[in-house]
């Protein structure tokens with residue numbers, strides 16, 4: 833297989849990962865809807881370029897954390913379907929990473945959008 837075809841294929845597998853993640857995971861769909869709402873708000877309030885940077889980075893962070901969490905959950909379920917303390921630890925750690933990202937994203941959202949929302953409500 834040529835190097836070029838290998839590169840193209842690795843993109844294909846990565847997009848397949850998106851398909852697997854977004855088809856099966858309700859949490860990921862919720863994060864995606866939240867991201868769409870935040871992006872729509874960004875356009876609505878015409879936020880600045882650095883505000884866009886902050887918003888897009890935290891959206892990418894949350895979605896990536898959720899995808900990693902999904903991968904870890906699948907791997908954990910493959911390792912053992914029986915209930916095991918080690919599996920619980922691994923799953924809860926991965927979930928904690930998602931929660932941390934979501935909290936930071938919410939704080940960034942408040943910092944970026946609250947001045948616009950306050951100005952809109954005052955107008």
Ligand SMILES: Nc1ncnc2c1ncn2[C@@H]1O[C@H](COP(=O)(O)OP(=O)(O)OP(=O)(O)O)[C@@H](O)[C@H]1O
Pocket residue numbers: 912913914915916917919920921923924
């Ligand atoms: N195989 C397992 N062994 C031990 N703890 C587990 C295992 N699977 C999940 N848990 C733990 O159970 C709690 C609930 O997990 P989760 O929400 O994934 O549901 P679940 O028990 O896997 O059931 P379901 O997959 O039907 O939602 C979490 O604390 C998780 O870490």
